[in-house]
Amino acid sequence: MELGSTLSAVRSTRVLIGDRLCPAVVTMRGGKIHEILPESNCSVTAHTEVLDVGDSVVMPGVVDCHVHVNEPGRTSWEGFWTATRAAAAGGVTTIVDMPLNSVPPTTTLDHFHEKLQEATGKCFVDTAFWGGVIPGNQPELRPMIHAGVAGFKCFLIHSGVEEFPHVTDSDLHAAMKQLQGTGSVLLFHAELDVEPKPEETADPRQYSTFLQSRPDVMEMEAIRTVTDLCLQYQVRCHIVHLSSAKPLTLIQRARQAGAPLTVETTHHYLSLSAEDIPAGATHFKCCPPIRGAENRELLWSALRDGHIDMVVSDHSPCTPDLKNMESGDFTQAWGGISSLQFGLPLFWSSASKRGFQLSDVVRLLSQESARLCGLDQHKGRLSPGYDADLVVWDPEREFEISEADIHHKNKVSIVSSVDCEWTTNP
Structure with missing residues (x-):
């Protein structure tokens, strides 16, 4: 309408x-x-x-605050036209674009302006932007805040692309000093390199080989670093795509001690389990990895108890060749899953079976994500004065997804069927 x-x-x-x-x-x-x-x-x-x-149910549109659009520079992977069209088709009325894997990344004020120019006239839904923290760009942070970025993201481990290097301890302390008093937020890809790694003779086609290369302790040690920084500087911090339930106790203790810390998980960690991933199925590769079924249920329990704040897609597409599906080599394939269009039905398919209500869907997929990026006075509620971002859908219907239904630029998908059908009216 x-x-x-x-x-x-x-x-x-x-x-x-x-x-x-x-x-x-x-x-x-x-x-x-x-x-x-x-x-x-x-x-x-x-x-x-x-x-x-x-x-049909009418509710606030989904706010997906973790989307890699990749434009400019890697528009063959995705772009604003296709990403936001997929979002609209899936009831997502607002996305927040990650500062990588575009070239250049959103790590300077000039790069942010370039990103805005690229997005102009190409978006079917509202779009906001994260900036990035990399070594040496701390003087750019406050100018980018004044220009309108929602906050910043950094990596504690290699990001996968050379133009977005991970930060050191000294980089983090410098960034925290810049962010103090601004009200902005620093997002962490929370993995740290640890030993031991799997044996080189392990079969690269087996998902277990990849899983062993990214053990839970990588997230645990990274989150220990995040919680210490958060408590020291009292700067808002956010852990993106938590895959392991093991650090949850550490997160709870930090919050109880006064850390302004939030955490998200993703649809694929809640919907999939390592035990079901076939050999060579590299389209299931993401970082951190999809873990076991027992861990998945602990994530659901943490959602129910309020220890995980929100659920996002971490839509991280690439061209099909980068998934190395012919060789099935998990060690060489690009790590990322495309699910922006299907987050709402994926979540409801699993959540409804576990006793979650539609109000939980709005809280976890809209309200909390809007709050994270400073949009909660405009989005995430049906209330006078709020943006008229509506999703209209039927949570009782089922449908199967064909390639023709997928609006992402590249059609590689882990999604085969979901338990609802919907239309959007953003």
Whole structure:
């Protein structure tokens, strides 16, 4: 529905207002929610364009704050046109673009302006941007904050691309001093190199070989570093794509001690398990790795108990050749999974079976992610004055995904079927 200066509306018997589903009409003007009217006492003027969606659920659009768009520089991997089109098709009405794997990366004010120019006129959904912290760019951080970046990301281990090097302890202390008092947030790819590594004779086609090369202790030691920094400087810190449940106790202790620390996990860590990944199936490779089924259930428990704050896609696409699917060599394949379009149905398929409610979906996929990147006064709620970012979908229906359904630029996907069907009205 086109939203301009005139009043328009969406009617449903199931509008999610807070934690309640109820009949209502959501009226909109100028891209903002104008009113939410109870259906039992609703009078919409004859001049209002009304979209009646029956008993489909109407709720706030998903805010996916971990998306690698890769433009400029690696647009053959993905780009704003295809990424945001995929987002819109999946009920994601806002994305936040990571500072890598574009060339140049978003690590200077000039590079940020170049990114903005590339995105102009190509986005189907609202798009915000993370900056990056790399060695030596600390003087760029405050100018980038003033220019509008949502925060910054750094790596404690090799990022996979040479133009975005990982930081040292001295880099981190310098960055923290720059960020103190700004209210900004520093995101951490929380893995540190440790020993031992798997034997060189291990079969590279076996997923277990790759899994052994990225053990839980890598996340544990990295998160120990993050929690110490967070407590010392009292700068907001955020752990991206937590795959291991083992550091959760460390995270809880740091929060109890006053660390302003948040943490996310991803749809693939909640939906998949290492035991089910076939030999040579390199499209399942991501970093940190997908771990075992027991670990997956511990992540779900942490979500239920509030110890993990949000769920994101970590959409990290590449061209098919970089996945080395012909050789099936996990050690050489690019690590990244494309799931931006399918995060909502993937999450609901698993969450609904574990007793989660639709209000939990909004909290974990919209509200908390909007809060992380400073958009929570505009997005993540159905409330007057908030952005009119709506997703309209049917959580009871099932559908199978074919290649023709995928809007990502490259169609390599781990998704074969999910348990719902939906349409979007951002």
